[in-house]
Amino acid sequence: MTTIVFNQITKRYPGTDTPAVDAVTFEVPEGSTCMLVGTSGSGKTTLLRMVNRLIEPSSGEILIDGKNVLQEDPIQLRRRIGYVIQQVGLFPHLTIAENVRVTAEIAGGWSKQRLKQRVDELLELVGLPPDEYRKRFPRQLSGGQQQRVGLARALATDPAILLMDEPFGALDAITRARMQEELLRIQKDVHKTILFVSHDMEEAFKLGDQIAVLSQGKLVQLGTPVELLAQPANGFVGQLVGADNILRQLQYLPISHALANKPEAVSSAHWGDVPELSTEATLLDALLQLLATNAPALSAKDPQTKQHTGYITLDSLNREISHIRQEQNSTVESRI
Numbered sequence: 001m002t003t004i005v006f007n008q009i010t011k012r013y014p015g016t017d018t019p020a021v022d023a024v025t026f027e028v029p030e031g032s033t034c035m036l037v038g039t040s041g042s043g044k045t046t047l048l049r050m051v052n053r054l055i056e057p058s059s060g061e062i063l064i065d066g067k068n069v070l071q072e073d074p075i076q077l078r079r080r081i082g083y084v085i086q087q088v089g090l091f092p093h094l095t096i097a098e099n100v101r102v103t104a105e106i107a108g109g110w111s112k113q114r115l116k117q118r119v120d121e122l123l124e125l126v127g128l129p130p131d132e133y134r135k136r137f138p139r140q141l142s143g144g145q146q147q148r149v150g151l152a153r154a155l156a157t158d159p160a161i162l163l164m165d166e167p168f169g170a171l172d173a174i175t176r177a178r179m180q181e182e183l184l185r186i187q188k189d190v191h192k193t194i195l196f197v198s199h200d201m202e203e204a205f206k207l208g209d210q211i212a213v214l215s216q217g218k219l220v221q222l223g224t225p226v227e228l229l230a231q232p233a234n235g236f237v238g239q240l241v242g243a244d245n246i247l248r249q250l251q252y253l254p255i256s257h258a259l260a261n262k263p264e265a266v267s268s269a270h271w272g273d274v275p276e277l278s279t280e281a282t283l284l285d286a287l288l289q290l291l292a293t294n295a296p297a298l299s300a301k302d303p304q305t306k307q308h309t310g311y312i313t314l315d316s317l318n319r320e321i322s323h324i325r326q327e328q329n330s331t332v333e334s335r336i
């Protein structure tokens with residue numbers, strides 16, 4: 001597991017007036033996923049590709065576990081960093097197993113038997129049963145399956161870092177959702193430090209522990225999905241993350257605020273026994289449970305301490321949503 005630190009990193013392409021990436025400073029903690037979002041041309045790909053030195057920075061530094069990437073041999077560096085892009089670029093004349101194996105071999109030091117086993121493990125990991133897929137050729141795979149091979153290949157050298165540049169951008173919505181689930185599942189096991197460029201806010205919210213918003217080469221906000229939704233730094237971020245999208249608010253914001261925002265003096269005697277939900281649930285979980293059970297309220301319970309922490313009602317959800325909206329309006333007004 002490995003931390004990536006960007007320190008005043010800047011890229012000026014020759015012959016351009018404004019930097020493509022402008023003094024960007026932030027950190028991607030080890031084992032976490034940071035999504036890079038922003039409008040077209042905001043510098044996401046440039047920032048990503050400076051990490052494995054496919055693009056050389058003009059100034060500033062990028063540290064991986066405290067070591068400046070500019071002082072490392074680029075080839076060695078790239079062996080330690082997995083890279084997944086939209087165009088998978090598999091070798092057409094090699095089988096799927098061979099495609100993965102050539103990358104695994106780069107890591108070196110493995111016996112033939114261990115290598116074969118490793119390729120099978122990787123195919124299994126990305127959801128391609130080896131018995132069925134190892135002997136096929138890339139043309140015999142769908143786009144989504146090829147993308148899985150691309151991911152297996154990027155994981156082959158067991159890199160601590162994965163750079164992903166719109167890896168699922170060309171896939172249909174269903175396959176894309178499946179790949180996202182797959183990545184979440186893999187990440188639970190392998191805990192890579194991931195930097196992921198996306199144009200799709202749903203994807204950013206689903207996969208990101210943190211989201212970095214870029215605009216004209218500058219980092220305008222870094223935060224968790226909930227922080228970006230609840231407190232966008234300015235009108236641009238609010239618009240980009242869809243802070244006025246009620247469904248998204250419900251889907252991602254936790255019930256904790258609605259609990260603090262006590263609806264009325266209540267006791268369990270008031271409603272009798274009501275269904276329980278975890279304090280980690282979202283406003284949408286609460287809303288769906290209220291509708292499905294037709295209960296007057298839900299009792300929120302902390303999953304760790306098992307303590308009851310309050311009640312959620314349709315009224316308290318309603319109040320919370322109006323409260324968020326008012327706060328956002330005033331934030332956006334004061335920052336424009």
Ligand SMILES: Nc1ncnc2c1ncn2[C@@H]1O[C@H](COP(=O)(O)OP(=O)(O)OP(=O)(O)O)[C@@H](O)[C@H]1O
Binds near residue numbers: 013043046047
């Ligand atoms: N090789 C290059 N030479 C000159 N300018 C470049 C070069 N590559 C990128 N740029 C410019 O740098 C800026 C950032 O480009 P970059 O590809 O990093 O943005 P992006 O946020 O990834 O865009 P998109 O979302 O469209 O992929 C853009 O204005 C782009 O035109």
